Structures are given as structure tokens and as C-alpha cells.
Amino acid sequence: MTSSSLRDWLISRQRRWGTPIxxxxxxxxxxxxxxxxxxxxxxxxxxxxxxxxxxxxxxxxxxxxxxxxDTMDTFVDSSWYFMRFTDPHNHAQPFSKEKCDELMPVDLYIGGKEHAILHLYYARFISHFCADEGLTAHREPFKKLLAQGIIKGKTFKSKSGKYLQKDEVTEKEGRLVETSSGELVTTSFEKMSKSKMNGVEPGDFVSEWGITL
Ligand SMILES: [Zn+2]
Incomplete structure (x- = not known):
């Protein structure tokens, strides 16, 4: 497997935790x-x-x-955990060929934009390697990819560029203003983030819809 955009995969990390090399x-x-x-x-x-x-x-x-x-990059683990899931209590091997072949490949891989490039390459690389070593029958680990993209949230910004919470904004004569100052507010859709105050509050959803585990 070759790629024009994947460089060498440097797997070592300088930290006290992780998978030992x-x-x-x-x-x-x-x-x-x-x-x-x-x-x-x-x-x-x-x-x-x-x-x-x-x-x-x-x-x-x-x-x-x-x-x-040094320890290994966490991509090393995330590149084969789905094969381990087929045989999670095996203490002698990463997984048995029989169990892995029964369930693999994965039917649908759902990921954000960032998973469509790096993780997918690494996971495919490990999968092809396992096939070459005779550990699995399949070469490609995922039958289908669904890249769901990035979920954006509505953002409110004051004249000075400060991000505002939804409840700091009111509508006045058809326009949105900052309640405390009366200044105009601009709106846009941006990637959800705490600092931009445009995320979805889980508590609101739980009180409206309830929760089932
Ligand atoms: Zn020696």
C-alpha cells in the first residue's frame, strides 16, 4: 500500500504512559x-x-x-482495537484468526474529517500487515466509510469580538443585540467549542428528552 500524502509514521512518544516499545x-x-x-x-x-x-x-x-x-503513539492502539474486540478475552494472542475472520471487516466506519486521513491510513496499514503475516483473511478493514464532517453551532459575537452566550442576546426591532449593552450582535456558524459558547448543552437535552442507558 502506498500513499502520496502519508509520510513515515513516527510511532515513538516521549512520555511516561502508553504502550511500551x-x-x-x-x-x-x-x-x-x-x-x-x-x-x-x-x-x-x-x-x-x-x-x-x-x-x-x-x-x-x-x-x-x-x-x-519511549512509548508508542496511541494511533498504534486505535489501528487494531476493532480486531481485538472480536476476541477480547484472549490472553495468549491479540486475537484468534477464527474469531477475527468471522466478524471482520467492519461494516461501517463513521468518523470526523480528521479520521478520514491519518487514522484510516494507519488502520489500513496494520490491517494489510496482519493479512501479510497470515493473521487475518481480510486485507481492507472497513467496508464503507462515512465521514460525517464537522458539526457547527450558532455563534453570537459582540461588536468588540467577544463571544456571547445565547442568553446574553435579545432581539430588538428585528435585530440581535447584547442585552447588557444594547450593542448589535453578529451571528455565524462555527466549529463547536467551549470558548465560542456554541456547543450543545447536554443538560438541556436530558431535561427535554430524558436519558436511557
Ligand atoms: Zn547483548
Whole structure:
């Protein structure tokens, strides 16, 4: 699979949480993968000393070696979780081929605009990789994509450019004005955001429609 717009996928992140990268650095053997029977690598808990955790032994020669401390990008997890969902209690494998083949591919992928590019590429890449490795029968993970776009909300702005809440605005002689100052208010539709005060208040919907779990 090739793409004209996807660059190399840099998966490492410098942070204390996330999925560990199972690599050890040995002064003799260089970069050594942690063998399967030593997986998973478990990150140090909060308060544990990272420098002590880093020190380990080389799986190849037994020398003192250091662990990789970067963790993986969360896209690595979101690229195959739907396959894990087909077999969530499997403690020996990511998923069994039989169960994955029974339910995959996903019938409908619904996502925002931002998912249509990066996540889709990464998920497809992992899916093609699993197919090449014989882990799954399917190559493409999603049968159909529905990009729902961005949901916008009505925005009220004062003359000075300040965002206003709906209840700070009143209609006067056919025009919208800021209630406190009487100044004209402009309206538009923008991407929903707390700072723009144009989101949907869940409480209002719950009181009007109720909620069922
Ligand atoms: Zn070694």
C-alpha cells in the first residue's frame, strides 16, 4: 500500500504512559527485541524510579542493558482495537484468526474529517500487515466509510469580538443585540467549542428528552 500524502509514521512518544516499545539496548548486541516469552513489558508505576526500571539484562548475552523508555503513539492502539474486540478475552494472542475472520471487516466506519486521513491510513496499514503475516483473511478493514464532517453551532459575537452566550442576546426591532449593552450582535456558524459558547448543552437535552442507558 502506498500513499502520496502519508509520510513515515513516527510511532515513538516521549512520555511516561502508553504502550511500551519492547526494545533493549545492549553494549554488545545493539538493538535487541524483547523475546515473546518476556512480553508484555510493564511500565513503572507512578512513584517508581524510572532510572532503576531502565536497567535490565540483554536477552541475547545477559549483559547489563537499558530499556527503551519511549512509548508508542496511541494511533498504534486505535489501528487494531476493532480486531481485538472480536476476541477480547484472549490472553495468549491479540486475537484468534477464527474469531477475527468471522466478524471482520467492519461494516461501517463513521468518523470526523480528521479520521478520514491519518487514522484510516494507519488502520489500513496494520490491517494489510496482519493479512501479510497470515493473521487475518481480510486485507481492507472497513467496508464503507462515512465521514460525517464537522458539526457547527450558532455563534453570537459582540461588536468588540467577544463571544456571547445565547442568553446574553435579545432581539430588538428585528435585530440581535447584547442585552447588557444594547450593542448589535453578529451571528455565524462555527466549529463547536467551549470558548465560542456554541456547543450543545447536554443538560438541556436530558431535561427535554430524558436519558436511557
Ligand atoms: Zn547483548
Amino acid at each position: 519492547p526494545i533493549v539496548y545492549c553494549p554488545h548486541d545493539g538493538v535487541v527485541a524483547v523475546p515473546e516469552d518476556k512480553l508484555p513489558v510493564v511500565l513503572p508505576k507512578h512513584g517508581e524510579n524510572l532510572d532503576e526500571w531502565k536497567i535490565t539484562t540483554c536477552p541475547k548475552c545477559g549483559s547489563v542493558a537499558t530499556r527503551e523508555t
